[in-house]
Amino acid sequence: MTVPFVDLKAQYLSIKPEVDAAIQHILDNTQFILGAEVAAFEKEFAEYCGAKHCMGVNNGTSALHLAMLAADIGAGDEVITTPFTFVASVAAIWYTGAKPVFVDIDPKTYLIDPAKIEAAITPKTKAILPVHLYGQACDMDAIMAIAKKHNLIVIEDACQAHGSEWNGKRVGGIGDLAAFSFYPGKNLGAYGEGGATTTNNDEYARKIRMLRDWGAEKKYQHVLKGYNMRLEGMQGAILRVKLKYLEKWTEARREAAKRYDALFAGSGVPTPYVSDKSRHVYHIYSTRTTKRQEWQDALNARGIQSGIHYPIAIHNLPAYADLGYKNGDFPHAEKAAAEQLSLPMFPELTAEMQAEVAAAVIELHKKDAGLAR
Incomplete structure (x- = not known):
């Protein structure tokens, strides 16, 4: 699929x-x-x-x-x-x-x-x-x-x-x-x-x-x-x-996020942390892994697209080197930039599509966990 x-x-x-x-x-x-x-x-x-x-x-x-x-x-x-x-x-x-x-960011929310x-x-x-x-x-x-x-x-x-x-x-x-x-x-x-x-x-x-x-x-x-x-x-x-359709689409995104959360429950795959004071509208549904490129390659091979938002923290970009920051100044941001992976998320995303995505991601996570042992 x-x-x-x-x-x-x-x-x-x-x-x-x-x-x-x-x-x-x-x-x-x-x-x-x-x-x-x-x-x-x-x-x-x-x-x-x-x-x-x-x-x-x-x-x-x-x-x-x-x-x-x-x-x-x-x-x-x-x-x-x-x-x-x-x-x-x-x-x-x-x-x-x-x-x-x-x-620096809060490591749980990325905010x-x-x-x-x-x-x-x-x-x-x-x-x-x-x-x-x-x-x-x-x-x-x-x-x-x-x-x-x-x-x-x-x-x-x-x-x-x-x-x-x-x-x-x-x-x-x-x-x-x-x-x-x-x-x-x-x-x-x-x-x-x-x-x-x-x-x-x-x-x-x-x-x-x-x-x-x-x-x-x-x-x-x-x-x-x-x-x-x-x-x-x-x-x-x-x-x-x-x-006129934004609220309908937003609720569809939120329902899709709930489905992902349920599919990943107990697997060890990181899922988005959501504050109880926040209404998250899931422009991005983010997980993270230390083997991001391997995961992307494997997902692509199965016909599953993914994204990265964002691979380099701003202070480490050459364009903003003149601000005087160095790698290590914002460790949570740097770690998120190195590990973050965005999974498919849009209002029309079907439960069948999500099951395919989740199965592939869980398989990759289990493989990595096995290697870690």
């Missing part, structure tokens, strides 16, 4: 008439950049996140970048974040001229460890950037308390966490600002690039709307030095259709 890592075509086919009609509507009205469909999506997604404002942009990296600029983060400032994330989280800090400052944040705060610290990795929310109660104590801004990187919650509050409406990606493979994915920033702050929202559109509130009246980071009308229309 072939088991894909993700199946975007299956999802499209399930909503094809609605998506095709939405695309045709854009072709008919020719509102290709921003426009009424984007504005409607922004309103609906803001409501979904429990936020006052949503500003659609061209991708998740821009959403992070503009969130920081709205908060006046720039040269001389420091932003505390995790070294175990996709590189965009850190690149967006660098774009502003600020310095990324890392703290930034709040207990380590205060030790990293200096007089230059301006913000904390928690990353809701794999679809699980960070401990936002602890992070918001630290931010309040030290007068810091909190920008949620929610690019993998559409619909995730911490202690009953949905991500995107907890921090001062939040960034989402609508890259096609995300839980809410566009058919191309897309992103959004959410906030409850009116001034932040006003500034981001200008910054994404050349710094102008009206055409040719440039108030700020801005960028071309607008969301396309086509993507706004498609995202409106898909947003």
Whole structure:
């Protein structure tokens, strides 16, 4: 049996008439950049996140970048974040001229460890950037308390966490600002690039709307030095259709995660740790092994796709060597980067597919355990 890592075509086919009609509507009205469909999506997604404002942009990296600029983060400032994330989280800090400052992760959740944040705060610290990795929310109660104590801004990187919650509050409406990606493979994915920033702050929202559109509130009246980071009308229309199904798809992911957990129970195969205060939306279902390449090769031979998120902690990447960190500085992040393996996870994943995946992974784990003895 072939088991894909993700199946975007299956999802499209399930909503094809609605998506095709939405695309045709854009072709008919020719509102290709921003426009009424984007504005409607922004309103609906803001409501979904429990936020006052949503500003659609061209991708998740821009959403992070503009969130920081709205908060006046720039040269001389420091932003505390995790070294175990996709590189965009850190690149967006660098774009502003600020310095990324890392703290290690909690080895159980892979998320930034709040207990380590205060030790990293200096007089230059301006913000904390928690990353809701794999679809699980960070401990936002602890992070918001630290931010309040030290007068810091909190920008949620929610690019993998559409619909995730911490202690009953949905991500995107907890921090001062939040960034989402609508890259096609995300839980809410566009058919191309897309992103959004959410906030409850009116001034932040006003500034981001200008910054994404050349710094102008009206055409040719440039108030700020801005960028071309607008969301396309086509993507706004498609995202409106898909947003209606997001909760259904999220529950399908959560059910699939429960099936994996049950299949792996008692086998010794590591499964995701989920805090009892978190609603995990399973963008990624992650296991780990010290023989990752061997596992991937063996799974591929059986027609089972897998992924790695992410193989090198950011501080060990050549591009960020100038930050001055070295291997060994963040051991939990480094160990996760060396061992993490992502198994197939998407709403249309069948129980039969999961049984095939689990049988293969358990077989590999038993083989490795036997060798260890």
